[in-house]
Amino acid sequence: MRATLPAVSDLKEWYRLHQREILEDYFTFLKFPSLSTDPAYKLSVRETALWLKEFLQKCGLCAELWETTGHPVVFASLLHAGPDRPTLLFYAHYDVQPVDPIGEWHSDPFDPVLKEGKVYARGASDNKGQCFYTLCAIRAYLELMKESAVNIKVFIEGEEEIGSLGTAGILASKEKELKSDYLFLLDFGISNAHSPAVMMGMRGLLSLEVTVQNSAIDLHSGVHGGMALNPNHALLSALSKMWTESGRIAIPGFFDDVALPAQEELDRYDLSFDPVSYKNKFGIKACIPTPGASLLESNWFYPSLDVNGMYGGYCGEGFKTVIPAKARAKISCRLVPHQDPHKIAEALTAFLKNHLSENLHVEIKILQQHASYRAAWDTNVVKISKEAYEEVFSKECRYLLCGATVPLVPKLAFYSGGEAALIGVALDSDDMHAPNEHFDLERFEKGFLVIGRILISCSSFS
Amino acid sequence: MRATLPAVSDLKEWYRLHQREILEDYFTFLKFPSLSTDPAYKLSVRETALWLKEFLQKCGLCAELWETTGHPVVFASLLHAGPDRPTLLFYAHYDVQPVDPIGEWHSDPFDPVLKEGKVYARGASDNKGQCFYTLCAIRAYLELMKESAVNIKVFIEGEEEIGSLGTAGILASKEKELKSDYLFLLDFGISNAHSPAVMMGMRGLLSLEVTVQNSAIDLHSGVHGGMALNPNHALLSALSKMWTESGRIAIPGFFDDVALPAQEELDRYDLSFDPVSYKNKFGIKACIPTPGASLLESNWFYPSLDVNGMYGGYCGEGFKTVIPAKARAKISCRLVPHQDPHKIAEALTAFLKNHLSENLHVEIKILQQHASYRAAWDTNVVKISKEAYEEVFSKECRYLLCGATVPLVPKLAFYSGGEAALIGVALDSDDMHAPNEHFDLERFEKGFLVIGRILISCSSFS
Incomplete structure (x- = not known):
């Protein structure tokens, strides 16, 4: 193990040196039409999984496909640090939403285009973008550390967009492999590009x-x-x-x-929300929140x-x-x-x-x-995530909720047995699930740095 | 002119001799995907019109295309009989309905198949089938007569299924060409295969x-x-x-x-209708007629x-x-x-x-x-049609109404200036507008005989 741990500046330098290669691999990943909902794309989904497996092997992890009744899970691990060191489990998904209305895309959803610092493609943000900066951060960490000071596990499913039915079915039989101290769920986001946030739950x-x-x-x-x-x-x-x-x-x-959250819990959330800029951002004419609730309360609590x-x-x-x-x-x-x-x-x-x-x-x-999910407050994993966000963004980290659903979260949290953090740097304005989905490379790098910083933090645990 | 006019038996003999050729030409007509509603098929629609024009020329008529803001009209005439003889105008259309849901067709809608005496194809009944037996009857009549004893006009439009907007726009400028004594509108039907009927109006x-x-x-x-x-x-x-x-x-x-029809008018319609066999025929589970009306009354009068x-x-x-x-x-x-x-x-x-x-x-x-349309009762044209039906079907001809719409009917009746009859031998069970549209050759021949008999009747007028 290195005497001193790498710093965020080392991660930045590594990213700068590998920028071109990262973008090439990210584009390759995006080119697979891994549409989980349409049976016609079953083979493409598997090809995506096989590509990921190979990528993880090149990063130095042991990788395999876990078959399910639906699409396979890509699972990879590197456990050289030994049973006394912390074990981190990273979750992401490689399947994507359908592309229709296809006529409204300005470019082929499976032929990524880089325009003004943004990558346009189906999955650019949700979730191939977030998945891929995570894998790059693991690779950077391993290269900078020479020898890993933590145990790393990666779980990338291919059924998030269709309810994870097959994937959920194999979790019980993989309890040993999934066991971890910290579970990082990389399918979440922040409320604006400059304000980091940890999500404390989802609908x-x-x-x-x-x-x-x-x-x-x-x-x-x-x-x-x-x-x-x-x-x-x-x-x-x-x-x-x-x-x-x-x-x-x-x-x-x-x-x-x-049941509404208690006042004590309510006070910890960042409930700031501007309805006017929200409506402008999506060209929305009419809103219809739950009676008695603000727009954000309606989306989070109802x-x-x-x-x-x-x-x-x-x-x-x-x-x-x-x-x-x-x-x-x-x-x-x-x-x-x-x-x-x-x-x-x-x-x-x-x-x-x-x-x-x-x-x-x-x-x-x-x-x-x-079911919906709520993470525990004041855990190590939330603390580590918060610190990583704050160092990378130079801004205080907020607590949010997510109105959307990552189906596997409650079950994966249960079987991993570890503390869970719902993190990521996606934005509502990434047009996930809509035509012209995109992700900007500045946030891609920030996501990379956050994951790298989390790995370094955990390495410092004695 | 022949001393004696041909009889229905002569028409039957002519049909028997030309059966193979008729079927070949009918199939050729059906193969054109003349989908008027979809701009992608604009050229196919025109090709259909050109084929019809050529067919009519081969029958001995002068044929031309009338351009409209939409799809062209095929107009043909043979006026050798002279101004003292009756002029008959036949109306039909060569455009067809869309084919979706395409997955429910048992064969390609534009590759006609003959199965157990029925021709399956989009337009087999509506209206290429009815159009084509009419043209065959005109051809047979001309060949049997050597010299026509009536003036014949044929008007085949390409926009019936989309509301005849372009076609309606040229009628005023073609008033002279459309002028006729008797207008036969060949886009209507009968209530069962063995009971002939003249339709007295449409919604x-x-x-x-x-x-x-x-x-x-x-x-x-x-x-x-x-x-x-x-x-x-x-x-x-x-x-x-x-x-x-x-x-x-x-x-x-x-x-x-x-306003409901007067009792006197009501008494002339054949209102017999069996709801049970209707529901069985189309696999219908639930009906919802206008309150106070029977199913048929609801469809005809409301x-x-x-x-x-x-x-x-x-x-x-x-x-x-x-x-x-x-x-x-x-x-x-x-x-x-x-x-x-x-x-x-x-x-x-x-x-x-x-x-x-x-x-x-x-x-x-x-x-x-x-607008809806009502034909006049007790006209020559209704009488001739009724007699023709009765001779061909050996059964009393009924009076019906049509719940559907042929958009051009009121306008064409106006510009032709003649008496109008809404006729044809289509059946509701031909699956017009639905997958697996079909028309049986027995009815095709009967339609042919009815039109031939009408031409012969008019030839006998002194």
């Missing part, structure tokens, strides 16, 4: 798909209009009843278990309900006078602590069935059920 | 598209859920208000001008309102947790006599705007506005 997710069918085939709306019930009408009528006239969620029991997709009939250019056989909607809820995803799924299913005619064929498929 | 059509936008880009439903208004919610809420809880159309003023397409957010495989920037619906009304399409368009537009938040960007595009 859960319930998603389902409802299909309503009346006729066996699509019908001509002239020949059948006024006779056959239109499943579009049945579906939109049922969906519209999910909210009251004033926009409050009307599913019976939906809010039963929602559940939400969204129709993420609805379709029935002719959706192309021009017109087609059709009464479709089927109409379908994709619906999701974000859940807060104490809300049981299974209980909410039952309430929502019962509500929809109740409002859809018994005469129609109704199919409701529950797709994802993930 | 009108109003169609529009409403787009609701909130944010400039698609938003992540975790990051923004509970803050940004989801345009899917705004749209489905507004659409759901178009009906009362019991399913009656709730647009103010919608029914104001609706206006209807349908959401023909709605979509917003992710509609593909799997899931995408998105709050879409935009949501859109395609809506149409079928209108009855005395309802003014412009007045209903205004009422519907005002209703939707009224129920969509002023804070959202709302765009409403009126696409089609066509």
Whole structure:
């Protein structure tokens, strides 16, 4: 082991020397269309995993693929430091969101483009960008240290965007491999480019798909209009009843278990939020927070309900006078602590069935059920993360919550058995899940430095 | 002129001798993807028109294309019989409906397949099938007669499925060419394969598209859920208000001008209709007729309102947790006599705007506005058609109405100045506008015989 540990300035120097190589590898990573939701891309997803495995091996870790019923996990470890030294587990994901509406991209989502310091590609931020600066930081740390003073484990899944069903299924059998002191979950962000933050929790997710069918085939709306019930009408009528006239969620029991944080906890969060700049940033015209809550409180402390997709009939250019056989909607809820995803799924299913005619064929498929998560306050891992952020950003680190969901977090925290920190440098304005997703290289470097600084901090533990 | 006119048996013999050639040409016609609604097929539409023009020339008519702001009209005429003889104008269309959902076709919609006496292809029935047996009948008549005893005009448009906007625009300038004594509109049908019928009218059509936008880009439903208004919610809420809880159309003023036919008129229609066999035929589970009306009365005598397409957010495989920037619906009304399409368009537009938040960007595009049509009773043209049907089918001809719309009918009837008959041998079960559209060759031949018999009847007029 080196007598003196490297400093952040050493990490910066390493980054400067390897900048070109980092960018090349990052672009290679982004070029894989690792779309986990679409079965047509199954092979591409695996190729991405194999590339990552090789990359981790080149960094000096032992890497392997863990097969699941879905897409494989890339797991890598370097345990030379020995059982007396701290073990760090880093989590990220290599799968990405679909790219549609494809017409709104200014460049090919899988042919990354560097423009004015920003990399444009699907996954540039979520989560290939965050994943890759983490791997680069591990590599830099290992090269600067010569010999690692901590045990390092890396867990990169390929199912984050589709609910981690297969991945969750293998965790129990990998408990030994996952065991760690500190779990760093690299799929989170900060509220603006200059203000570092540790996230203390996230909302859960319930998603389902409802299909309503009346006729066996699509019908001509002239020949059948006024006779056959239109499943579009049945579906939109049922969906519209999910909210009251004033926009409050009307599913019976939906809010039963929602409890607001105690004042003491509330006081620790950075609740500063400017609705005007928020609306300007995304070109949003209308907001509809939970009654009685500010926009940010609504997103952090309350559940939400969204129709993420609805379709029935002719959706192309021009017109087609059709009464479709089927109409379908994709619906999701974000859940807060104490809300049981299974209980909410039952309430929502019962509500929809109740409002859809018994005469129609109704199919409701529950797709994802993930609980929310809260990290413990005042742990070592939060302290280390906070210090790393503050050194790299030269600014006080805040505490935030995340309105979104990383499905595996509660389960991975459980099986690792370690203290968990929800970190990262993503921004809402990275257009994750939207056309023209991007990530700027300045933040990429900062993320790299934060992870490097965390590794160095842990190395100093006696 | 022949001393004796040919009989239906002569037509049958001619058909038998030319059967193979007819089928070959019919298949060639069906192979053109003449999708009028999709700009990508503009050239294919024109190629179809050029093929028809050539076919009509081979039959001995003078044929030409009439350019419009949309797709061209194929017009052909043979006026050798002279001004003292009757002039017959035949109307059909060569454009077809879109083919989606393409996955539900059992064969390529533009590669016709003959299976158990039925031809499967887009347009097999609507309207290439009906158009083509008409052209074959004209050819047979001319060959059997040696010299035509009537003047023949043929008008085949390429915009029926998209509202005939360009076609309607040239009618006034073609008044002289369109002038005729009898107008046969070949885009109608019968209620079952063995019962001939003349249609005495059709409903009108109003169609529009409403787009609701909130944010400039698609938003992540975790990051923004509970803050940004989801345009899917705004749209489905507004659409759901178009009906009362019991399913009656709730647009103010919608029914104001609706008047039921007098009892005398009602008595002449064949109102026999079996709801059970109707539902079985199309696999329909639920019907929702206008309150107080039977299914058939609802389709014939009352206006209807349908959401023909709605979509917003992710509609593909799997899931995408998105709050879409935009949501859109395609809506149409079928209108009855005395309802003014412009007045209903205004009422519907005002209703939707009224129920969509002023804070959202709302765009409403009126696409089609066509009045309904009623033919006169007891005209020569209805009498000739009825007799032709009865001879060919050996069964009494009924009087029906059509719930669907052929947009050009009222305008073409006006400019031709002649008596109009809405005829054809299509069936609702031909799956027009749906996957696996088909037409059976037995009915194709009957249609051919009906048109041939009509031509012969008119030739006997002194």
